[in-house]
Amino acid sequence: MVDVTAEHPTATRLAICGRTDERGTVDGAWWPSAYDLKATLPDLISVMGRWLGPVSRVLYDPSLFPSAPSRIIRGTTVISVDRYSLVASDTIYLTGTHTRNALLYVVPPQTDADHACDLLKRVESTTIPMTVRMLRALVGGHPAAREHLG
Template sequence: MVLNSPVANKAPRLVFCNRSATRGGVDAAWLPGSNNLGAELPDLLAVIGSMIGEVRRVVYDPRSWTKTPSRMIRRGVAISIDPYPMVTCETIYLIGTHSRDAVIYVFPQTCTTAIVDRVLDAIRDSDAPMDTSVLRHLLGRFSTAEAETA
């Protein structure tokens, strides 16, 4: 499933994948429209909520985002948004109802749309479980290929 809605100069993209059982496993890869998590979360929560139930908590690495509010109200319910320096700074964690969760890999804002599109296509075409190391490898491979053709 791909989410497309215009925000800033980039359209956010979200692709679900099979989560690896290994450390760093992810449920989806996402290119937000900006590095303002507060502005980007409402659309993401709407989509992810269908997968894990209403999201009640978001944990993110503050090194990857601009200042973010500590709470957000959605459908009359407060959602806790907590900064935490994570081992894998490219991910955010969403905790839904009934202790269901989702781990989302977030592409760096420095990635070109062409590279992100190629990685998202690779995820869509694969049935293999995904984790951050696989996604980093894909980013590196496609970045190198783009640099060689430039």
């Protein structure tokens, strides 16, 4: 696991970009601190709720996240967290209550902080739709990421 607080005290772990209806495009990239959704998902839900409206459901691929809670309770809201074999296992899908949803590419947690931050900046500043394939290629330049993604 990468300790971002020491190297990058204000490191961003989420970047949003524009998505089109083109197959394989994503709404952004998320760099969780670990593959533990119980620990990392509440913060993502909180941030994404500002964009999607309150998040009502999260779909994750169990091949990437081995364990997760079945639901997250935020105040009086219950958010379903469901296993689902997604087309791209290195993504996570969030459904908001305002008929919006988001598909995020998951940057491997063990990715070097400088590399991950550069990738997220690139996602945020792009003027073209980003695809899972493009993001895998960008992450693939780093040995730790290549190991995880095989």
